[in-house]
Ligand SMILES: Cc1ncc(COP(=O)(O)O)c(C=O)c1O
């Protein structure tokens with residue numbers, strides 16, 4: 001445990017401020033945390049998560065709010081959200097397990113099945129047997145059959161593909177992607193059928209992630225379509241409990257990005273929905289946690305390279321994937337430098353053997369020296385959550401700061417832990433004469449390949 005100065009780490013502009021910038025964090029405290037817990041290190045401010053929850057509850061007082069736990073599924077964060085009175089949306093059995101462990105009851109959990117593996121459905125049905133208030137959202141008719149085969153006849157929600165997408169990058173635009181949901185045109189017919197077999201409680205759609213406050217038109221169009229569909233279903237299949245219009249509310253990552261005014265979003269969402277005999281539901285993830293987190297990383301290499309200076313740090317794309325995957329922008333500052341240090345443009349790169357392992361290029365930061373701590377802002381959503389162990393790099397640690405104290409929420413993974421799944425025993429093995437089909441092989445037989453074309457000497461030693 002480490003104690004740091006609350007006064008300085010709390011965003012003192014306004015507890016309802018729409019975004020916490022990197023500049024609002026106390027750099028001395030962050031440097032102390034890096035020294036105490038080492039780097040790379042995620043720091044999450046629990047109070048900021050509370051403020052974000054409170055703002056959502058205030059803007060959507062009559063709605064059901066479900067936090068999309070894929071943004072950050074750490075137990076400490078989930079407990080803050082549970083205590084704020086917000087429910088959860090889970091995308092896998094693993095996420096449901098995390099929600100249950102954090103104390104969410106089945107009636108506060110909505111499981112969204114996306115091409116669900118059998119193992120997920122088995123686990124979900126076991127939990128549903130224990131608490132039949134758990135809601136399952138399906139995005140394909142055969143998922144319904146698979147649930148029926150397992151005895152499910154409970155609370156069902158239909159994921160609609162509204163054919164309207166939005167988001168900060170094409171890779172996070174879901175509403176028009178055929179992978180997600182049942183085509184809009186088919187839903188009322190299926191709803192009529194399923195209402196006789198299940199407790200049909202809702203319909204759901206999600207446009208995508210990172211919807212900008214500057215253009216809410218796609219979000220509004222999706223909500224309008226969902227309102228129309230809800231009215232049709234109510235007539236043909238009976239009333240629904242909720243109409244879930246997804247999450248996706250963006251946060252400004254760049255200093256000059258306009259903040260998303262959540263009250264405006266709420267008002268325009270209600271207007272677009274129109275009158276429905278059901279409760280509005282939303283599923284924000286990023287909005288709840290993004291600006292509550294910062295990633296700290298230490299400079300280990302500085303070199304001049306052609307037109308740039310490369311600053312090598314100990315976090316990489318395995319720690320924070322967003323820049324490599326979506327070219328995502330995060331604020332970056334050298335928080336060890338004194339205020340009088342001159343700035344210089346640099347390339348900030350991680351230790352992973354991939355060219356995309358770069359956090360920023362041509363970014364102006366205070367001139368770094370080896371050992372300095374670099375802070376990467378707005379890293380609370382889809383940061384730790386998307387970390388991997390590629391290049392055999394253990395995942396970072398995470399501390400949560402609350403009530404004047406920072407404590408480890410997720411300890412640093414060790415190199416030894418990377419090997420725990422390896423097995424050398426024959427305990428579970430099968431005998432197979434071959435795993436290559438000789439009759440249908442599309443690879444030319446070795447005898448027809450010249451050694452020059454393969455670059456190898458053929459079996460037997462000499463070229464044929
Ligand atoms: C079904 C669903 N709900 C909610 C979310 C949360 O999105 P965001 O974190 O952008 O609010 C996502 C992620 O895109 C999602 O796929």
Ligand SMILES: N[C@@H](CCCC[NH3+])C(=O)O
Nearest residue numbers: 172174209210322381382
């Ligand atoms: N991982 C994405 C958003 C979530 C997409 C989930 N459907 C991001 O970091 O922006």
